[in-house]
Amino acid sequence: MSTAPLRLVTGxxxxxxxxxxxxxxxxxxxxQLRGLLAGLSGVDAVGAEARAAKLAxxxxxxxxxxxxxxxxxxxxxxxxxxxxxxxxxxTSLCAKAMRPDPSDPSVPSAAAVCVYPDLVAHxxxxxxxxxxxxxxxxxxxPSGRASLNVKLLDVREAxxxxxxxIDMVIDRGAFLSGRLGQVFDEVVAVKEVCxxxxxxxxxxxxxxxxxxxxxxASWIAMLAGADFIKTSTGKAGISAxxxxxxxxxxxxxxxxxxxxxxxxxxxxxxxxxxxxxLRYLVVVNETTGxxxxxxxxxxxxxxxxxxxxxxxxxxxRRGSYVRADEFSGD
Amino acid sequence: MSDxxxxxxxxxxxxxPAPESAxxxxxxxxxxxxINGEFSDPSSHDPFVTLNPATEEPLANVAxxxxxxxxxAVYAARRAYDxxxxxxxGAERSKYLFRIARLIQERARxxxxxxxxxxxxxxxxxxxxxxxxxxxHFFYYAGWADKLDYAGYxxxxxxxxxxxxxxxxxxxxxxxxxxxxxALAAGNTCVxxxxxxxxxxxxxxxxxxxxxxxxxxxxxxxxxxxxxGAALVDHxxxxxxxxxxxxxxxxxxxxxxxTSHKHLTLELGGKGANIVFEDAPIDEMIEGIIDGIFFNxxxxxxxxxRLLVQESVADDVLRRLVRRVxxxxxxxxxxxNTDVGAINSAAQLARIKELTAYxxxxxxxxxxxxxxxxxxxxxxxxxxxxxxxxxxxxAREEIFGPVLSVLTFRTPDEAVAKANNTNYGLACGxxxxxxxxxxxxxxxxxxxxxxxxxxxxFDPASPFGGVRESGFGREGGRHGLEAYLNV
Numbered sequence: 046m047s048t049a050p051l052r053l054v055t056g057x058x059x060x061x062x063x064x065x066x067x068x069x070x071x072x073x074x075x076x077q078l079r080g081l082l083a084g085l086s087g088v089d090a091v092g093a094e095a096r097a098a099k100l101a102x103x104x105x106x107x108x109x110x111x112x113x114x115x116x117x118x119x120x121x122x123x124x125x126x127x128x129x130x131x132x133x134x135x136t137s138l139c140a141k142a143m144r145p146d147p148s149d150p151s152v153p154s155a156a157a158v159c160v161y162p163d164l165v166a167h168x169x170x171x172x173x174x175x176x177x178x179x180x181x182x183x184x185x186x187p188s189g190r191a192s193l194n195v196k197l198l199d200v201r202e203a204x205x206x207x208x209x210x211i212d213m214v215i216d217r218g219a220f221l222s223g224r225l226g227q228v229f230d231e232v233v234a235v236k237e238v239c240x241x242x243x244x245x246x247x248x249x250x251x252x253x254x255x256x257x258x259x260x261x262a263s264w265i266a267m268l269a270g271a272d273f274i275k276t277s278t279g280k281a282g283i284s285a286x287x288x289x290x291x292x293x294x295x296x297x298x299x300x301x302x303x304x305x306x307x308x309x310x311x312x313x314x315x316x317x318x319x320x321x322x323l324r325y326l327v328v329v330n331e332t333t334g335x336x337x338x339x340x341x342x343x344x345x346x347x348x349x350x351x352x353x354x355x356x357x358x359x360x361x362r363r364g365s366y367v368r369a370d371e372f373s374g375d
Numbered sequence: 376m377s378d379x380x381x382x383x384x385x386x387x388x389x390x391x392p393a394p395e396s397a398x399x400x401x402x403x404x405x406x407x408x409x410i411n412g413e414f415s416d417p418s419s420h421d422p423f424v425t426l427n428p429a430t431e432e433p434l435a436n437v438a439x440x441x442x443x444x445x446x447x448a449v450y451a452a453r454r455a456y457d458x459x460x461x462x463x464x465g466a467e468r469s470k471y472l473f474r475i476a477r478l479i480q481e482r483a484r485x486x487x488x489x490x491x492x493x494x495x496x497x498x499x500x501x502x503x504x505x506x507x508x509x510x511x512h513f514f515y516y517a518g519w520a521d522k523l524d525y526a527g528y529x530x531x532x533x534x535x536x537x538x539x540x541x542x543x544x545x546x547x548x549x550x551x552x553x554x555x556x557x558a559l560a561a562g563n564t565c566v567x568x569x570x571x572x573x574x575x576x577x578x579x580x581x582x583x584x585x586x587x588x589x590x591x592x593x594x595x596x597x598x599x600x601x602x603x604g605a606a607l608v609d610h611x612x613x614x615x616x617x618x619x620x621x622x623x624x625x626x627x628x629x630x631x632x633x634t635s636h637k638h639l640t641l642e643l644g645g646k647g648a649n650i651v652f653e654d655a656p657i658d659e660m661i662e663g664i665i666d667g668i669f670f671n672x673x674x675x676x677x678x679x680x681r682l683l684v685q686e687s688v689a690d691d692v693l694r695r696l697v698r699r700v701x702x703x704x705x706x707x708x709x710x711x712n713t714d715v716g717a718i719n720s721a722a723q724l725a726r727i728k729e730l731t732a733y734x735x736x737x738x739x740x741x742x743x744x745x746x747x748x749x750x751x752x753x754x755x756x757x758x759x760x761x762x763x764x765x766x767x768x769x770a771r772e773e774i775f776g777p778v779l780s781v782l783t784f785r786t787p788d789e790a791v792a793k794a795n796n797t798n799y800g801l802a803c804g805x806x807x808x809x810x811x812x813x814x815x816x817x818x819x820x821x822x823x824x825x826x827x828x829x830x831x832x833f834d835p836a837s838p839f840g841g842v843r844e845s846g847f848g849r850e851g852g853r854h855g856l857e858a859y860l861n862v
Contacts, residue, residue, distance in 0.1 A: 054745050058694075059701040060382040087808040089828050092659025102499055104393035104711040113388070295658050301383070326388070331702060335387035 061298050061334055064305040072268055075226030082225070082264060088256035088292055097287040103327045107361075110323070114358045115153055117322040118145060120340045121351050122180055122311065124159040126187075126279065132167045135160055139171040141375040146355050155351065156340040157210060161186075162203035169207030180210035180245070184235060187249075187278035189214040193231060200238045210243045211235070212311075212346075214278060217252045220262060228262070232269035245273035245311055245344075248293075251283030256292045263296035267308045275311035279346065284314025290325055294332040307336055313346025319357040322350060386702050393711045395498045399488040402575065405436035408444055408598065409581035411451035412591025418443040423600070425574055428495035429708050429717040429752040437574045440597040442606040445566070448595040449612040452537045452564040455592030460564050461534070463590075465521030472517035472559060474587040479510040479552075482583065486576055490548055491708045493575040495717030495753070496671050498709050508833055509552035512851070515835035516556035519856060523561065526853055528862040534562035535638055535861050536614035539607040541628075542577075543620045544570035544719050545674040545775075551577050553850045554617055555594060556835075561859035563615070566595045568607055570620075572720050574598040605631075613637060617858065619676070622773075622799075622844050640848025640858045642676065642840055644773040645801030648794035649679035649830060650816060652787075653688045655806035656828065661695050664779070667804060667830035669703060669715055669757050673777040674723070676845070677802035679830050681763075681770060683790050686783045693761055693781060697742045700757050705746040715777060718753040727755050727776035734760045734769040739780070765796055773799070787812060791819045801845035804830040823849075 072078050105113050123142045125134060135158070142155040157178035160168050165181045172179060181203040185191035191199075200211055213235045219227040236244050246266035250259050266274050274293055277284040290312050297308050310333075312325055322345060329337050337343050352372045360366050405422060407414040417438040424433045440448070460468075479486065483506045490501040523532050538558045542550035547569055558565050569577035581596045597603060601624075608616055608628050618628050619642040632639050649667050651660055667679025684692050708716035718724040735741055739760040748754040755776055763770050763780040770780050784790040794803055802824040805813045817825040823841040826832060833839065838854035840846060848858045 054697055054701040054742050058697055058742075059386075059745070060384055060698075062382055086655070086657040089656035089659035089808075092656065092662060092829065096659065096662050102503065102711065103390065105390060106393045107391040109389060109391040292658075298383075307383075330388040331386055334383040334385035336381070336383035338387060 061302060061336070063301050063307070067305040069268065069304040069306050072229060078225055078229055078265070078268070081268070082261045085260055085264060088260055090256055093256055093292055094288045097291045097328065100291075100328050100331060101287060101324045103324075105323050105327070111358070111361050113323050113326050114319060114354050114361065116338065117319070117326060117345065118351065118354050118358070119153040119156060120344050121155040121354070122157045122159045122313075122344050122346045123155045123351060124279070124313070124346050124348050126159070126161060126182060130161060130164060132164065135164045135168050136171050137373070137375040139168055139177070141351070141373060142177045143172065143175050145351055146372065152355065152358070156344055159212065159346060162199055162206065162208070165203050165206040165208045178209040179207055180212055181208040182212045182278070184213040186212070186214055187280040189216050190218070193234060196231070197234060197238050200235050204239060204242050208242055210245060211239050212245045212247055212275060214247045214249060215262060215266065217249055220253065220258070225265060229265050229269045232266055232271060236270040243272040244270065245275045246271040247275045247278055249278055249281055250276050250285075250289045251281040256288070259289055259292050260296050263293050264300065267296070267300045267306070271308060273309040273311050273344065275313055275346065277314040279314035281314075285312035285316060287324060287328060291328050291332060294329060294337070297337070298333045307342060309342040309344065310337065311344040311346055316345055316347050317349050317353065319350075319353050322354060385698065390712045392707070394707060394709045395488055395491070395711060397488060397492060397709060399485055400492055401485060402435050402489070402492075406438060406574070406578045406598070408438050408440055408448070409578065409596040410444070410448045411595065412585065412589070414581070417441060423571070425493060425572060427492050427752075428572075428719050429749070431751055431753075434492055435575060437578075437598045440599040440603045444597060445603060445606040445610055448566045448597050449537060449539070449607070449610050451592035451595050452566050453612055455590060456536055456564040459590045460562060460593050463562075465523060465562075468559060468562065469517045469520035471587055471589050472513050472520060472556060475583060475589070476510045476513035476517060478583045478586050479506065479513065482579070483507070483510070486548060486579055488709070489579055490576045491716070493573045494544065494547060495708050495719050497713040497716045498711055499713065500671060505546055505549045508835070509549045512549075512552040512556045512835045516560035519557075519853075520560040523856065523860070526856050528857065528860050532561075532860040532862050535859060536563060537612060538563045538565045538615040538617060538859060539610065539613040540565055540567045540617045541604045541607065541620065542567065542569055544573040545671060545676070547573040548576040548580060550619055551580055553619075557850070557855045558617075558859045559593065561856055563859050564593050566597060566607060566613070568597055568599060568604050571600045608632060611635070615639070615859065617848070618642070625846060641846035642848070642850065643844060643846040644775075645676045645678065645799045645841065645845050646681055646771065646773055646797045647677050647679045647802040647804070647822070648681045648683050649804040650790045650794055650806065651682065651684045651688070651692060652807040652809070652812065653685045654808045656808060657692070657695070659828065660806045661692070661699050663804065663806065663828070663830045664696060665699055665703070668779040669700075669777050670831050672715055672718055672755070674719060674775055675831065677824060677831065678775075679802070679804050680774060680779060681794075682779055682781045683793055684781060684783050685790070686785050689783045697759060700742065700759055701744050701746070703744060703746065703757050705744065705754065705756060706749060715757055718755050718776065721753055723775065724753040724755060727774055727778060730769060730772060730774045731758060731778055734763070734767065734778075734780070737764075737767045737769070739763045739767060739769060765793060771797065787816055791816055795819075795821045798844040800842035802826065
């Protein structure tokens with residue numbers, strides 16, 4: 046018998062396919078939205094967690110690790126969201142974001158600094174013409190428990206003070222009580238006020254509790270015009286987890302395939318080590334692929350992570366660990 | 376924004392090699408037979424070489440046990456049974472099993488590397504699945520050894536005596552654990568024959584038995600080929616034969632022991648159906664299909680080698696599946712990022728090639744991963760056949776390789792009918808978010824194991840085994856004790 050000719054999977058078949066014309070459906074009623082969400086596949090929690098755990102065993106070495114560390118640095122939204130924040134604190138954070146390691150100009154700058162709205166103007170002033178963006182949480186962050194008017198005013202002030210990016214929170218109470226149209230409408234309203242500023246929609250996945258909810262909330266945000274969907278505020282008991290990020294990336298991938306619109310994903314809260322960050326990059330690589338492996342489409346909301354990335358970067362180059370004090374504590 | 380509307384390449388990040396060190400294996404140049412607690416030379420000097428299937432390089436010389444050696448091993452097992460093991464209390468037997476389990480854990484890294492070198496399976500699987508599960512089986516049955524009175528087989532159930540155990544090459548150490556742990560817990564002594572192409576981890580296990588100070592002769596491990604196995608099956612001093620392997624050999628064994636006093640359990644081939652309903656959790660289901668057929672290069676008797684997809688979602692499932700198959704990383708089994716390793720032997724590779732060629736001849740649509748394959752060694756790129764009909768050979772015969780046959784169905788009745796339309800009956804999977812449907816289907820499937828929204832999950836507490844031409848007898852759980860008790 047002759048050996049069968051190999052019919053190889055083509056390059057075309059291995060990609061995430063996006064239609065060349067963007068066709069995000071226009072949502073005109075809550076029932077239409079419900080119908081769309083009802084058509085989404087469920088998430089099997091055990092399977093999703095097993096998949097994430099399996100991807101977490103990937104081992105990044107040598108040049109892959111160096112490239113991934115630099116990529117991760119460039120994806121950091123360097124964040125300070127404390128009641129005790131001051132202009133001085135924001136100044137040093139901005140300096141750190143622009144030049145994470147002053148002794149090595151080859152280290153990329155962070156993606157953005159993320160502050161409360163009242164400190165946006167100051168951050169804007171310090172960052173000047175730098176490529177580092179100013180991101181601001183808004184919409185009665187972190188609980189979102191305020192009227193729509195208050196939320197929109199919050200956003201409007203942050204944008205007029207110079208914010209490039211707005212991190213809004215969804216109304217989890219509305220979501221959990223089934224008022225999905227209200228969640229959708231709020232995102233649409235905020236997006237409108239954002240004008241040219243990019244909108245990141247925080248789902249606060251720890252409060253949504255199930256992966257099915259995470260998938261539905263991701264779609265609501267994307268349908269309403271989010272530029273990014275973001276896991277958490279960092280203020281809830283449970284923040285970003287690898288399986289949650291996996292479910293959100295799957296949503297972003299499926300949304301891009303269905304509509305042609307590329308929505309980014311931001312993971313925030315509790316990501317402190319390079320090891321964690323690289324695991325997220327592996328999940329991005331194997332779930333959504335090349336289009337999401339850039340700061341335009343994937344971000345880490347973090348503070349102490351940056352120094353660990355710098356430390357690992359230096360360790361990879363020097364072959365031995367350096368003291369933590371080698372880097373500024375900002 | 377137009378540049379955003381280009382496609383996204385999955386796996387765009389190139390992973391540098393991340394190999395586990397082969398030196399961790401500490402292999403010796405040659406191994407003798409483990410009889411009566413020590414390694415000894417076989418009666419005739421006729422060793423065979425065990426190869427690394429990923430490189431075709433020799434790993435070690437291994438003794439070829441003759442019928443005289445089998446006789447010696449069975450005699451040692453009989454003497455150990457009569458003089459020591461049959462009078463050792465359950466609590467004492469339990470201590471030995473716990474010791475073995477802990478020693479497997481202590482030497483886990485070494486065992487994982489040995490298994491990967493000898494078998495070709497990815498280090499991720501030997502490290503995360505084979506070795507931990509082998510230890511878990513010893514831990515589990517250690518717990519039963521002093522509780523046999525409460526296992527549901529009456530008060531004070533008796534062991535069978537000397538068990539002859541023949542295991543396959545797909546999970547060498549794990550299958551040894553599946554055989555030895557319940558046999559020892561129940562009070563039997565054993566003669567174990569590992570597969571010809573994968574003897575090494577069982578020989579490391581022999582060292583572990585020495586470390587555990589298991590009394591000499593309680594477990595004897597003899598290496599060899601089919602003739603060694605036949606001598607063990609035919610030996611009159613054996614009270615029980617436990618075999619895991621092909622249906623073809625299982626049939627021969629059953630004929631040969633038919634006229635004897637020997638007890639028999641067989642765990643044979645399969646052609647497992649993975650049934651996907653339109654409401655299945657799609658991302659986890661795709662992973663489950665992948666795990667079902669590409670885990671261990673598809674060298675799994677319970678592999679989900681037939682995919683039955685509801686027609687309404689067939690196109691979407693196939694598209695996602697093919698994309699995922701192409702992402703599988705095939706190559707150096709010692710690399711921690713490898714998903715699919717080497718085919719275990721030249722003979723098996725030839726068999727896979729033969730059957731897949733039939734697939735194309737019969738008109739199925741073939742998708743083969745575009746992953747590059749190493750030049751040396753035995754390799755087969757992960758392959759999916761779509762448009763497969765029930766009558767195709769690739770839908771009926773066990774390929775025992777990384778080859779999936781995709782069929783469609785319209786109604787639950789049709790899914791059940793197609794899943795059951797096989798001579799085998801080892802395992803099936805059902806994927807649906809609707810529990811009542813899953814239960815309805817599971818009740819009607821003729822298979823020993825049914826997985827719901829998962830596939831290829833193993834646990835020592837869960838019995839495993841087949842019906843029809845997939846064999847009889849159960850391994851694992853309370854049920855697994857029955858195979859080694861005179862009940």
